[in-house]
Amino acid sequence: MPRADIVVYNIGELVTFMDGPLARVSEERAGIVREAGVAIRSGRIIDVGPSGRIRSSYDAETSINAEDRLATPGLVDPHTHPVFDGSREDELTLKVQGVPYSEILRRGGGIYRTVRRTVSASTSRLLELLLERLELMLRAGTTTVEVKTGYGLDLDEELRHLEVVRAAFGKARQLVVPTLLAHVPPQGADARAYAREFASTLVPEAASRGLATYVDVFCDRGAFGVEESRLILEAGLRSGLRARIHADQLAYIGCSEMAAGLGVDSMDHLERMPPENAKLLASRGIVAVLTPTSILSMIDSPRPPVEALREAGVFIALASDYNPNNMTPLVQTALQLAPYVLGLTQLEALAASTVNAARSLGLDNVVGRIAPGMRADIVVWDAENHKWLGYYWGFDLSLKVVAGGEIVKDSE
Numbered sequence: 310m311p312r313a314d315i316v317v318y319n320i321g322e323l324v325t326f327m328d329g330p331l332a333r334v335s336e337e338r339a340g341i342v343r344e345a346g347v348a349i350r351s352g353r354i355i356d357v358g359p360s361g362r363i364r365s366s367y368d369a370e371t372s373i374n375a376e377d378r379l380a381t382p383g384l385v386d387p388h389t390h391p392v393f394d395g396s397r398e399d400e401l402t403l404k405v406q407g408v409p410y411s412e413i414l415r416r417g418g419g420i421y422r423t424v425r426r427t428v429s430a431s432t433s434r435l436l437e438l439l440l441e442r443l444e445l446m447l448r449a450g451t452t453t454v455e456v457k458t459g460y461g462l463d464l465d466e467e468l469r470h471l472e473v474v475r476a477a478f479g480k481a482r483q484l485v486v487p488t489l490l491a492h493v494p495p496q497g498a499d500a501r502a503y504a505r506e507f508a509s510t511l512v513p514e515a516a517s518r519g520l521a522t523y524v525d526v527f528c529d530r531g532a533f534g535v536e537e538s539r540l541i542l543e544a545g546l547r548s549g550l551r552a553r554i555h556a557d558q559l560a561y562i563g564c565s566e567m568a569a570g571l572g573v574d575s576m577d578h579l580e581r582m583p584p585e586n587a588k589l590l591a592s593r594g595i596v597a598v599l600t601p602t603s604i605l606s607m608i609d610s611p612r613p614p615v616e617a618l619r620e621a622g623v624f625i626a627l628a629s630d631y632n633p634n635n636m637t638p639l640v641q642t643a644l645q646l647a648p649y650v651l652g653l654t655q656l657e658a659l660a661a662s663t664v665n666a667a668r669s670l671g672l673d674n675v676v677g678r679i680a681p682g683m684r685a686d687i688v689v690w691d692a693e694n695h696k697w698l699g700y701y702w703g704f705d706l707s708l709k710v711v712a713g714g715e716i717v718k719d720s721e
């Protein structure tokens with residue numbers, strides 16, 4: 310009898326997304342298998358099928374009884390900023406009292422406050438904080454996570470943060486995708502000159518040392534303009550990095566339109582994207598990464614044009630956008646809020662935080678699906694079926710988490 314490291318059996322409903330990313334999500338296309346089982350060997354899924362057959366076909370070292378519950382691919386969080394020190398809890402009070410962000414900045418708060426704390430933190434402290442955060446995410450089902458730099462705002466400091474992310478590889482138990490982010494120009498600096506330096510020195514250095522998979526830029530009013538952002542993204546693509554962009558969050562200055570022509574894998578936020586731009590994303594297969602918790606953290610943010618994205622056939626993904634201004638480390642929270650904040654169905658939200666998020670990272674043949682050959686990332690939920698995700702919410706609904714073939718959480 311063939312050997313398996315783990316067999317998960319008695320899965321009441323298994324949502325596999327075996328056919329890949331979905332722009333139009335339906336139960337028929339989600340690859341749902343009832344009374345299912347999954348066999349795992351050497352960190353990979355080797356078989357998926359009826360529970361009885363899977364159980365009787367493998368000599369399993371460990372068996373997990375899902376007791377008729379829901380199982381899904383491990384969650385993929387394609388947009389986080391967890392390399393930082395310090396906190397900004399007092400700014401929430403100010404935001405709720407209607408104090409504008411420009412005034413918070415003027416009082417020494419906002420992003421530059423996080424930068425001051427982060428640049429003075431030791432490398433071992435930043436690594437320790439990052440690993441704690443990744444472990445918290447993992448135990449709530451985040452088995453793949455993209456990690457951005459962006460609180461250095463100095464070329465050497467950004468490289469130090471990339472090295473922290475690299476040090477987390479191998480120590481963290483989930484798959485980590487490193488991104489070099491041009492977040493905002495340093496305080497008082499000339500944005501154009503900083504963007505030029507970032508593009509001509511930092512981007513090629515990070516690429517040649519293998520420290521980043523992606524380059525990203527915060528293209529917006531108060532951050533980098535369209536031409537500065539283009540410079541940085543083009544430098545990344547020329548250096549062999551892949552590209553993604555923070556676009557159209559605070560104002561529409563043409564970022565999504567510019568980036569559509571460059572070959573980015575994802576456009577993130579899009580709260581102020583004109584609905585007609587959805588066609589640009591659809592025609593190029595660009596994933597729209599939406600961030601319901603950061604919409605709420607902004608207090609008065611509009612919603613992205615979800616209906617236009619859906620109609621145009623754009624792949625929609627969800628992310629936590631975890632950062633000190635939006636202290637929400639779990640993409641599961643985004644999944645739970647998506648029906649209420651974005652109008653996604655529970656199944657759309659699940660596709661958006663698994664297979665579609667994997668597509669946004671160029672990893673949909675590695676994670677985000679349950680099919681033979683994929684990395685063995687599985688979550689068993691305290692739920693009968695996928696419609697409970699978002700319906701029963703406000704706490705961590707995951708019971709058991711398998712990441713890379715390792716059982717990292719096993720609650721009853």
Ligand SMILES: [Zn+2]
Nearest residue numbers: 388390555630
């Ligand atoms: Zn962000």
